[in-house]
Amino acid sequence: MDPHRTVADLGEFALIDEVVKQVADGRHVLIGPGDDAAQVSTECGSYLVSTDLLIEGRHFRRDWSGAYDIGRKAAACSLSDISAMGGVANALTVGFAAPGDLPVQWVIEMTKGFVAECDLVGAKLVGGDVTASDKIVLAVTALGEAHRPVLRSGALPGDVVAFAGRLGWAGAGFAALNRGFRSPKLAVDAHRAPQPPYAAGPQAAAIGATSMADVSDGLLADAGHIASSSNVAIDFDSTRFAIADPVATVGEALGVDPLTFVLTGGDDYALVATFSAQTVLPKEWTSVGVVKDGAGVTVDGAPYEGPPGHEHFR
């Protein structure tokens, strides 16, 4: 490799591939890097673990979101990873760095947000670390258990693709905030604190989901991870997506096709999963596509020409 190559040259996902090449399997490692969470065996069982790193100004802004919502969102993005494995989270740790002039009250409100989000799944904040930094940094590790973890790699041609939760709400809210609006409130609030469909993860595992991921980077991007891990193609049917009112409102105000938010907006922490065509989907899940032979993700049979999903360093 070119010794002068930078992480920005390589990009987030290729960088992760380079890092993973350095890592060997181990007897404790049931599921290693590359899925929503890892699974590690213990003397008599196993646990799931997933880490997310959130940096002020990149993942959240204090002028857009209050401390409570920032805590909720930071917890959600890791708890959702456990759900996306078909698991139930039981613990969370938080590494917290902040400038010295941050009010203590802000930290207390943020902690309440962490606790409130953890309460939704029955997890507890069990530990962490505190240090000083110029910008707020939140390193969140969620831990949990799954009877039968659902990987990204199990999708099969002929499966249906379905999602649970919201799509496009947080993306629309982000777009509105980014253009200086503070409304529509439902969209902006969705950006501030998502509402992941936590219970739909274990539910999907129980009814035999063949693959699953959470939607943090956008539906097309995260379905793309399933497609590449499973060596399949995924095609979405755009007519299957209902556009929620707040998403339509933002689209209209900004002159953007609201389907763009649905297909490429991140941060709602919806779940996307594949199921055999015979599976009767519970009401939480909406069938929106099919798995095919091939590679890549298409919409109505063609590459989608909207903006790409989020990729750090780019």
Next chain:
Amino acid sequence: MDPHRTVADLGEFALIDEVVKQVADGRHVLIGPGDDAAQVSTECGSYLVSTDLLIEGRHFRRDWSGAYDIGRKAAACSLSDISAMGGVANALTVGFAAPGDLPVQWVIEMTKGFVAECDLVGAKLVGGDVTASDKIVLAVTALGEAHRPVLRSGALPGDVVAFAGRLGWAGAGFAALNRGFRSPKLAVDAHRAPQPPYAAGPQAAAIGATSMADVSDGLLADAGHIASSSNVAIDFDSTRFAIADPVATVGEALGVDPLTFVLTGGDDYALVATFSAQTVLPKEWTSVGVVKDGAGVTVDGAPYEGPPGHEHFR
């Protein structure tokens, strides 16, 4: 509380206390916040988890340490927490943020450092997260198991206090680097990558240690955590500490009593533990003090008048 009070006003440890007040116990939580690691129960067992957050410029400097050593040190500071519970680590996750212009080769070398340090205890790098930031951020979570976790809170009057590993080496190395020296190599290398006595943690648990902590903030500071958690006093006997050559050399060069490095220097990730007076200590452990009724930490019966241990925000 004064609503304008800042985290710097409060300081690291009081801030942690405020955060912990917001956190409720849970049925999964066998050991909650406040020890070296938390312990969470699973369906048929339990795991230990500890998170550390390292920020470039505060915990490491790229002009002082290479990428490989930074990876080793970051892994060590979390793996050491598992050892300090009497446990054995089996997995590590790393949240990594970096500026886009960082060479990919740097990240690969850092990852090799993580892997090498994990290999010392048989742990594996199982997952993580990658994002962009102005400065390098490393969020390390170590996971493991212990048959009988050793808390900070079990020290009893009459116990002996002992340590395993090195004391003062990294602190002396830091002092040397901070004054523009690049030697003595052994001290500077100890700052760059510590050599925690990983095996001494489970060993101490097996022979009945009543309390244990790792020395990350300095012996007096970390013994202070044992004293306050156990509601006891600890007195060290300064004549029991052998001053290693590199530590003595730095003391001489900088005109500092080398005992200061031994008692207050952090980052060697030694272990400090208490044992009943009847315990026959293995050679890895050196008896250096006693547990008494009372509160606080003294040296030769008096408060130690050296510089305090490290405290973030101050």
